Amino acid sequence: MSELMNNLLFGIAYLILAPVVGGLLAGCDRIITARMQRRVGPPLLQPFYDVLKLTEKQEIAVNLIQDFYVGGFLLFVMISGIFFFTRGDILLVVFTLTLASVCLIVAAYSSNSPYSQIGAERELIQTMSYEPMLLMVAIGFYLATGTFSLSEIMHGHAAGIIFLPGVFLGLVYILGIKFRKSPFDLAMSHHAHQELIKGTVTEFSGKTLAMVEVAHWYENIFLLGFVYLFFVWSAGWSILLGLLACAVVFFFEILVDNCCSRIKWQALLKSTWLVSLVAGFINLLILMYMR
Amino acid sequence: MFLLSLLCGVPLVAALILLAVKDNGTRKVIVKLAAALTMILALVSAWTFYREPVFTFKLAGAVSEFVLAGDVVLCLIIMYLSCRSGRFWIALLALVQTGLMLWMETTTGSTLQVTNDILIDHLAVIMMVIVGVIGSLITIYALGYMEDFQRLEPDIEDRRPYFFFVMFLFLAAMFGLVLSNNLLNMYLCWEITSVTSFLLIGYTRTGEATHNAYRALWMNLLGGLCFAIAIVYLRLRFDTVELDQLLRLGLASFNVTLPVALLVFAGLTKAAQMPFSSWLLGAMVAPTPTSALLHSSTMVKAGVFLIIKLSPLLGDNEAGLLAMFVGGVTFLFASFAAISQSNGKKVLAYSTISNLGLIVCCAGIGTFEAVWTATMLVIFHAVAKSLMFLTVGTAEHHVGSRDIESFDGLFNEMRTLAVCMAIGICGMFLAPFGMLISKWAAMKAVIDAGHPFLMLVLVFGSSATFFFWTKWLGKITAIVPGRKNLEADVHADEWLAMKTLAVLTIVVCILFPWISSAVVVPYLQNVYHEVVEVIGQENLIIMSSMVVLLVILPLLSFGRGHKKLVQTNLSGENLGDDLHYRGAMDVDVPVTLRNMYLENWFGEARMSLAGGALCLACIILEFAQLLGGVAHV
Incomplete structure (x- = not known):
């Protein structure tokens, strides 16, 4: 019973704290990025100011139904995070995340605008690229620990990274896509200008855009949770190791973001599938024959 | 048992009546009636047989001769159709398999003892509901669709009586197939679905449709041939033609892998697996209700049904x-x-x-x-x-x-x-x-x-x-x-x-x-x-x-809201x-x-x-x- 209460508390904490931490992370991201470019950068709380400002904008839209889809995106991202932090099932998390990305893609399609539709197409290609690897992460944990249940994975005898180094590499690769970082920010980008204006979110404004932003914060938090999973086991101090790993991976993604230019979708699809095959599949193959 | 004969009989009778009815209004009434009856019968029999895990039944001996006669008639139809269009190898396929069956019947004579002709487990119940409910709905849909189809395609001869006849025949054959435990009966139904799908695909009689229909026919007959070989093998080696006996033999570690593989192959052709997938793609040329029927509730499901039945082996x-x-x-x-x-x-x-x-x-x-x-x-x-x-x-x-x-x-x-x-x-x-x-x-x-x-x-x-x-x-x-x-x-x-x-x-x-x-x-x-x-x-x-x-x-929030509507971004x-x-x-x-x-x-x-x-x-x-x-x- 206490286990259940514990999990519930974690879930509620996630709902309240994730946007705060996610926003702070976004602020850190912008400061670090600025320093890498020899700028001072905005204040740490700038992402919150941005979102607050968005909510005060005049309410305009190209049609009345896109809010519904964007709302669905936010909702399902939150639900999948809840599954993650209540230590539900890892596959359930992955599937709910897919459901969320379907909502965002359909929202972009619904506006029938060229920029957002190309954004939606690219978002689709991105999803098709990273999904095999994401599923392989879940399969990897299943092979290593014999269960898809997160609570059991976190209380294993040893850190997942020992069995799943290849899978971890693959995950770090696709995290670039999920964080919407260069060179993989084809569908929409946080950088000032790109050829698609704002791609997927071109036709969203005001509160609708704010919802996308907040959903992105939620998403980032539990994506880092996946990284965390690789480094924790039953030992208490491994929590610190996990958090450290998250910080390192996050910094690495920012570094890559600032070193690379955007690639074409062909290169994205080809490289991601190749990494999934080489790093992910070979790792799983070895685990499967070891069983 | 009465229920089962009704289940197969209603679509069969409806098929024959529809072949004779030329008037659109009458046809509508009959199709709806028959579809509703079929659906109700499927649900009622599903409920009846759901309550026991396995129901078995032995048919009268005369049925087996009737089935053999059916095989021969079907073979003659296929031979006539394929010779008429100059595709003799298809006729040969049909001839070989029916020849095999006849040879088996004549050489082994009447020594065969069949215990269960019909076996209804929960899988058969599921299939019964799928065929009954979805198949019937598709026939109702076909009423409206075919009216538009004939109006929009005036060049195509209006052969709707024939179309509905084949559709209901198809349903009857599917019911027969999912209920059979006796492979001889199942084989007959299997071949009937091959032929009816051929007839439905070729409905428009255009060059492409005919070509695709014959392709579907030969691929499915190839599967049928393997089915026939499997039956003969089982009969000669293990003296049985029953599916549940085959399962029992296999689980008792007799070597039945060859006949099972042959049956799986038959299932693969029917389920349009590569390299036989082209027949299902070709089936697109037929009016849509045909595709819906082939893809969802009948035909391809017959293939996977057989493979699922065999899966313990x-x-x-x-x-x-x-x-x-x-x-x-x-x-x-x-x-x-x-x-x-x-x-x-x-x-x-x-x-x-x-x-x-x-x-x-x-x-x-x-x-x-x-x-x-x-x-x-x-x-x-x-x-x-x-x-x-x-x-x-x-x-x-x-x-x-x-x-x-x-x-x-x-x-x-x-x-x-x-x-x-x-x-x-x-x-x-x-x-x-x-x-x-x-x-x-x-x-x-x-x-x-x-x-x-x-x-x-x-x-x-x-x-x-x-x-x-x-x-x-x-x-x-x-x-x-x-x-x-x-x-x-x-x-x-x-x-x-x-x-x-x-x-x-x-x-x-x-x-x-x-x-x-x-x-x-x-x-x-x-x-x-x-x-x-x-x-x-x-x-x-x-x-x-x-x-x-x-x-x-x-339902709660779709399209609600009062935002000011603006134009999309087309770069100004x-x-x-x-x-x-x-x-x-x-x-x-x-x-x-x-x-x-x-x-x-x-x-x-x-x-x-x-x-x-x-x-x-x-x-x-x-x-x-x-x-x-x-x-x-």
Whole structure:
């Protein structure tokens, strides 16, 4: 019973704290990025100011139904995070995340605008690229620990990274896509200008855009949770190791973001599938024959 | 037993009456009556036989002579048809298999003792409901559809009496097939479905239709030939022609792998697995109700039904590997090929082939969880796929094309239809069908059985599935201003079928934990004598509540709000209606949006070549191993 209460508390904490931490992370991201470019950068709380400002904008839209889809995106991202932090099932998390990305893609399609539709197409290609690897992460944990249940994975005898180094590499690769970082920010980008204006979110404004932003914060938090999973086991101090790993991976993604230019979708699809095959599949193959 | 003869008899009698009725009004009444009766009978018999785990029955001895006569008549029909068009090798195929059956009957004489001609387990109950409910709905839909079809295609001779005759005959044969335990009876029904599908595909009598119909015929007859050889082998070697006896022999570790592999091969041809998938793609030329019938509730389901029945004998033997790898490879390459298609019916055809591949693959693995997955897939696929075909058929008649690119603005032109289509698409690839069952359960089954390459196939194939369904979903949900409503003159019969199926899709998606525990698990328990929890019950319920959420949310908040409407971004050159912009030289350019098809990557020709070659190699390899093994012994 206490286990259940514990999990519930974690879930509620996630709902309240994730946007705060996610926003702070976004602020850190912008400061670090600025320093890498020899700028001072905005204040740490700038992402919150941005979102607050968005909510005060005049309410305009190209049609009345896109809010519904964007709302669905936010909702399902939150639900999948809840599954993650209540230590539900890892596959359930992955599937709910897919459901969320379907909502965002359909929202972009619904506006029938060229920029957002190309954004939606690219978002689709991105999803098709990273999904095999994401599923392989879940399969990897299943092979290593014999269960898809997160609570059991976190209380294993040893850190997942020992069995799943290849899978971890693959995950770090696709995290670039999920964080919407260069060179993989084809569908929409946080950088000032790109050829698609704002791609997927071109036709969203005001509160609708704010919802996308907040959903992105939620998403980032539990994506880092996946990284965390690789480094924790039953030992208490491994929590610190996990958090450290998250910080390192996050910094690495920012570094890559600032070193690379955007690639074409062909290169994205080809490289991601190749990494999934080489790093992910070979790792799983070895685990499967070891069983 | 009376109920069963009614179940097969009503469609049969209806078929004969419809052949004679030339008047459209009378036909409508009869079709609706017959469809309603069939549906009710299917449900009543399902309920009756659901209460016992296995019901068996022995038919009167005269039936077997009747069946043999049926084989001969069917053979003569095929020979006549194929000789008339100069395709003698097809006649030869028919002649050889019927000759084999006759030879067997005459040489072994009447020594054969059959204990159970009919066997109804929960799998047969499931199939009965699928055929009865979905098949009947499709015949009702066909009433409205064929009226428009004949009006829009004046060059094609109006042979509707014949069309409905064949459709109901098809249903009767399907009922016969799923009830049979005696392989001789099943073989007759098997051949009848081959011939009726041939007749339905060739309905329009155009060159292409005829060509495709003959292709479907020879491929299915090839399967039929293997079916016949399997029967003869079983009869000569083990002195039985009963499916449950075959299972018992196999489980008692007699070597029955060869006949099982032959039956699996027959199932593969019928389920349109590569390299035999071309017949199902060719079947598109037929009027849409035909495709809906072939793809969802009949024909292809007959193939997977047989393989699922055999699944306790499959696994790590030649027959099992045959099913597993041919199914797996087909799943992967058919999903890839679907990405490159813009013809709606072709996308559906490839998606059917890939889904059947997954079912065959799971049945081939043959463990409890794999067969659970396969059976659940059969149910979901039947409902959602029939809905998809019907909506595409109606859209084609009212939009004027079956190309997905022409469904631009379908949401504004035909809102109810677009909603039905969206339900179908979501049913096909979102929770729970696309996620919980075709990914989660299938992956778990594959990993637990220890097949890394099948896991790879699943992981990549399912991401392709996501791609082509979402892109279609996006197309039909786009809001395009300035379209007029085209929905007004859709026939009431078509609406009845489509709306019922849409509701059914939702109901099945919500109630699937119950379907699993009420029907599928009891069937498997009876076969495997154990129960394995494939996916935890609480996860099933979570998924099912997410579906409820997906249904309730649109009802609550769809399209509400009072925001000021503005124009879309056309780089400042929007001419004011979101549909045109000012281009170079001050020319008005209309906005046209097209999806990506990645033709260079997933082109159809490449994918079917690669998939077909791999599957053929697999078939040859497994049979070579089997026959080599037999020769050595």
